[in-house]
Amino acid sequence: MTPLLRVSGVSKAFAGVQALSGVDLAVDPGEVHALLGQNGAGKSTLMKIIAGDLEPDAGTVEVDGDVGIVYQELSLVPQRSIAENVLMGRWPMRFAGRLVDWKALRERAAVHLERVGFGADPSTPVAELGMAERQLVELAKALSVDARVLLLDEPTSALSEPEGRRLFEIIGELRRQGVAIVYVSHHLAEIVEISDRVTVLRDGKLVDTVPTAGLDEQKLAQMMVGRATTLMEAHAEERAADGRPVALRASRLARPPRLKPVDLEVAEGEIVGVFGLVGAGRSRLAKALFGLEPATEGTLEVLGRERRIRSPDQAIAAGMGYVGEDRQAGLVPRMSVAANITLAALGKVSRGPLLRFGDERSEADRVIEALGIRAASIDSTVDELSGGNQQKVVLARWSCAGARVLLLDDPTRGIDVGAKEEVFRLVRRLASEGVAILYLTSEIREARALSDRLLVMSDGRIVAEVAPSAPEDEIMAAAGGVHA
Amino acid sequence: MPEAGRIVRVVGGRGGALIILFGLLVVFTIASEDFLTSNNLLNILRQYSVPLILAVGQTLVIVSRGIDLSVASTAALSGSVMGVAFAHWGWAEPLCLALGVAAGFAVGAFNGFVITRFHVPDFIATLGTFTAVRGVALLITDGLPVPDFQRAVEGRTVPGSVTTLGSEELAGIPVIAIVALACVLVGALILGRTRLGRSAYAIGGNPDAARVSGIRVERSKMQIYMLSGVLAAVAGFMLVGRQGSANALMGEGMELQSIAAVVIGGTNLFGGEGRVSGTVIGILVIGVLSNGLAIVGVAEFWQRVINGLIIVAVVALDQWRRRAARAGA
Numbered sequence: 161m162t163p164l165l166r167v168s169g170v171s172k173a174f175a176g177v178q179a180l181s182g183v184d185l186a187v188d189p190g191e192v193h194a195l196l197g198q199n200g201a202g203k204s205t206l207m208k209i210i211a212g213d214l215e216p217d218a219g220t221v222e223v224d225g226d227v228g229i230v231y232q233e234l235s236l237v238p239q240r241s242i243a244e245n246v247l248m249g250r251w252p253m254r255f256a257g258r259l260v261d262w263k264a265l266r267e268r269a270a271v272h273l274e275r276v277g278f279g280a281d282p283s284t285p286v287a288e289l290g291m292a293e294r295q296l297v298e299l300a301k302a303l304s305v306d307a308r309v310l311l312l313d314e315p316t317s318a319l320s321e322p323e324g325r326r327l328f329e330i331i332g333e334l335r336r337q338g339v340a341i342v343y344v345s346h347h348l349a350e351i352v353e354i355s356d357r358v359t360v361l362r363d364g365k366l367v368d369t370v371p372t373a374g375l376d377e378q379k380l381a382q383m384m385v386g387r388a389t390t391l392m393e394a395h396a397e398e399r400a401a402d403g404r405p406v407a408l409r410a411s412r413l414a415r416p417p418r419l420k421p422v423d424l425e426v427a428e429g430e431i432v433g434v435f436g437l438v439g440a441g442r443s444r445l446a447k448a449l450f451g452l453e454p455a456t457e458g459t460l461e462v463l464g465r466e467r468r469i470r471s472p473d474q475a476i477a478a479g480m481g482y483v484g485e486d487r488q489a490g491l492v493p494r495m496s497v498a499a500n501i502t503l504a505a506l507g508k509v510s511r512g513p514l515l516r517f518g519d520e521r522s523e524a525d526r527v528i529e530a531l532g533i534r535a536a537s538i539d540s541t542v543d544e545l546s547g548g549n550q551q552k553v554v555l556a557r558w559s560c561a562g563a564r565v566l567l568l569d570d571p572t573r574g575i576d577v578g579a580k581e582e583v584f585r586l587v588r589r590l591a592s593e594g595v596a597i598l599y600l601t602s603e604i605r606e607a608r609a610l611s612d613r614l615l616v617m618s619d620g621r622i623v624a625e626v627a628p629s630a631p632e633d634e635i636m637a638a639a640g641g642v643h644a
Numbered sequence: 645m646p647e648a649g650r651i652v653r654v655v656g657g658r659g660g661a662l663i664i665l666f667g668l669l670v671v672f673t674i675a676s677e678d679f680l681t682s683n684n685l686l687n688i689l690r691q692y693s694v695p696l697i698l699a700v701g702q703t704l705v706i707v708s709r710g711i712d713l714s715v716a717s718t719a720a721l722s723g724s725v726m727g728v729a730f731a732h733w734g735w736a737e738p739l740c741l742a743l744g745v746a747a748g749f750a751v752g753a754f755n756g757f758v759i760t761r762f763h764v765p766d767f768i769a770t771l772g773t774f775t776a777v778r779g780v781a782l783l784i785t786d787g788l789p790v791p792d793f794q795r796a797v798e799g800r801t802v803p804g805s806v807t808t809l810g811s812e813e814l815a816g817i818p819v820i821a822i823v824a825l826a827c828v829l830v831g832a833l834i835l836g837r838t839r840l841g842r843s844a845y846a847i848g849g850n851p852d853a854a855r856v857s858g859i860r861v862e863r864s865k866m867q868i869y870m871l872s873g874v875l876a877a878v879a880g881f882m883l884v885g886r887q888g889s890a891n892a893l894m895g896e897g898m899e900l901q902s903i904a905a906v907v908i909g910g911t912n913l914f915g916g917e918g919r920v921s922g923t924v925i926g927i928l929v930i931g932v933l934s935n936g937l938a939i940v941g942v943a944e945f946w947q948r949v950i951n952g953l954i955i956v957a958v959v960a961l962d963q964w965r966r967r968a969a970r971a972g973a
Binding site for chain 2 (some may be wrong): 450452471472473475476477482484488489490491492493494495499503504506507510513514515557561
């Protein structure tokens with residue numbers, strides 16, 4: 161079979177740093193080819209070169225037909241209709257190309273939408289769609305250029321598991337239609353499930369291209385990091401929280417209609433996991449606890465004192481810290497690592513209104529050392545760091561602020577396996593130092609691996625408490641139980 | 645290409661403005677022997693001290709992702725109120741100064757309040773006060789210069805301290821420039837070395853991150869606008885001192901001059917990056933350019949064209965530098 165996409169000996173350097181060196185890749189018609197690698201392995205660079213956004217320094221890219229791309233960040237115009245978005249910039253015209261032919265636009269878009277199994281009215285504004293539906297529009301858009309090669313960059317990152325399933329069915333259909341698909345993902349399980357072959361990159365070099373059949377996640381993780389990894393096997397020994405004081409207690413805490421009354425307790429040094437699919441209300445719970453979307457009902461007790469928390473500064477004063485699911489939302493990109501770390505503890509590094517830079521440096525140095533953050537210097541801006549190190553900076557901020565209760569909402573989202581493990585280690589270490597941790601996640605494995613106790617959320621409420629050692633399908637059943 | 649990268653970095657931002665300033669100095673010195681004289685340079689200082697004071701406040705506002713179009717109107721209001729209270733109402737001098745400062749403070753508080761409580765975009769809120777505050781100044785002065793000798797209390801014109809600060813000299817240096825320097829130092833101290841300044845950078849760089857880190861975004865923005873209002877009041881006093889009278893229309897156009905200076909000085913118009921020292925260079929670029937063009941005899945209409953284009957050119961250079969720096973990263 162002749163490959164639809166053939167990449168040969170592609171190299172690319174940025175400012176003297178070799179991002180890719182001599183990478184080969186061939187994707188056949190009807191093949192789903194996974195591209196795997198840690199952050200910084202060169203995946204994005206390779207994708208951009210294939211898409212024609214970047215010129216390689218050496219090597220060639222041959223594509224039979226057009227390339228359609230679905231990026232991680234959606235590229236739709238929310239105010240406009242589905243149809244307009246699908247055919248963005250390629251609208252059918254009439255009257256000598258002066259006016260948009262709306263009827264033809266809707267009809268043509270409908271054809272592409274059908275290919276991805278999306279039945280909504282094409283004149284609906286994109287703003288009214290959910291994340292998963294937008295992803296389908298994005299997919300239809302990519303296909304509408306008659307793409308025979310499709311690049312999917314983390315297509316499931318915004319989707320819940322059932323939505324991800326649906327996407328997989330569509331990918332299966334496209335495969336039958338002979339489309340060649342390059343699939344980039346951090347989710348090893350997905351890669352095992354969906355791909356025919358997998359190409360692993362490490363430090364810009366090709367590690368190997370192998371058929372996926374017969375591989376398991378452990379093996380893939382090993383190829384990625386280049387050494388044996390314990391991945392998520394390191395189950396927390398189930399530590400009894402008995403006798404330790406309760407650090408966080410919510411009673412009937414709610415913000416109707418989306419967050420229904422929640423009761424929960426986290427003891428000092430305990431990691432309580434909250435598992436919920438996308439839309440279950442995990443993030444809302446975290447935001448209510450931290451005062452970002454203040455609770456309107458119920459009571460909250462933090463470190464033994466009843467608190468009414470209406471804003472993050474009150475939550476911080478009460479001893480809490482928060483890491484949101486969107487890492488970028490927590491960092492000030494053009495500010496230095498040190499300034500980002502001390503941002504929630506400005507009182508600690510100043511006297512009166514005046515900052516004390518010496519204190520700031522020593523404080524930042526201390527937590528950077530303690531948390532193992534790799535930065536060229538504490539004066540580097542934080543946007544120069546890798547994703548994993550950025551996430552550690554956010555954790556370091558709370559360590560610096562001396563938070564005793566940490567709310568972590570999907571803190572490993574979008575970071576690679578190696579960095580994930582480090583975040584896990586850090587979370588465990590903070591817990592062993594007595595910090596109470598509420599760990600909210602949509603990844604069932606993470607929930608099982610980290611939690612001392614595990615709560616399941618669905619439809620804005622906590623629906624069950626299960627043993628972290630319970631089988632995955634049981635936990636999933638609890639999570640899907642209410643709205644199935 | 646690390647070489648090119650380094651050059652790009654030096655040329656851009658404050659460095660860019662500095663190189664252009666230097667270039668202008670060289671060109672005008674060669675073009676006219678009247679340019680590089682102490683008299684002329686002191687003249688530039690005298691003329692651009694007021695816009696500089698406004699630009700210091702503007703820097704703080706822009707770093708925190710705001711913009712203050714009302715600074716020049718506020719200066720006119722503060723100067724007018726102060727002048728009217730002194731000359732027409734016969735108030736004691738310190739009270740007049742306090743009233744003027746209070747007026748600036750109040751405009752800043754109003755801006756901050758409307759922006760943070762009612763979520764009116766900064767641009768719109770201060771565009772509103774830009775007009776309304778000028779209107780209040782006209783109401784208070786009846787649109788006439790102050791002192792108006794028919795209404796002035798016997799013997800009252802302009803407070804002595806204001807005249808001293810605005811138009812006298814100390815060891816050959818205009819006092820007004822020393823006042824501007826003091827404002828620069830205070831602004832630089834606040835932005836670079838205080839919690840409020842750090843909050844400004846955080847809010848400008850990423851307001852969500854600032855909030856999540858416990859910074860009280862609304863309160864900080866409020867304080868920054870109030871600070872800008874107070875600096876505008878000081879600028880207003882200096883205007884009065886320089887011209888020996890107050891009027892409601894003084895300082896028109898200086899809000900745009902202050903914004904231009906901030907941006908020329910390398911401050912990111914969208915917040916999070918910038919320094920007061922850059923703004924000083926920005927004002928000097930504007931001042932030297934206007935002054936130099938006049939001295940070498942460029943027609944006034946052409947001066948406007950060139951002034952405008954230089955602003956665009958400097959910012960285009962800055963954007964190019966940012967892109968180049970990002971591509972190199």
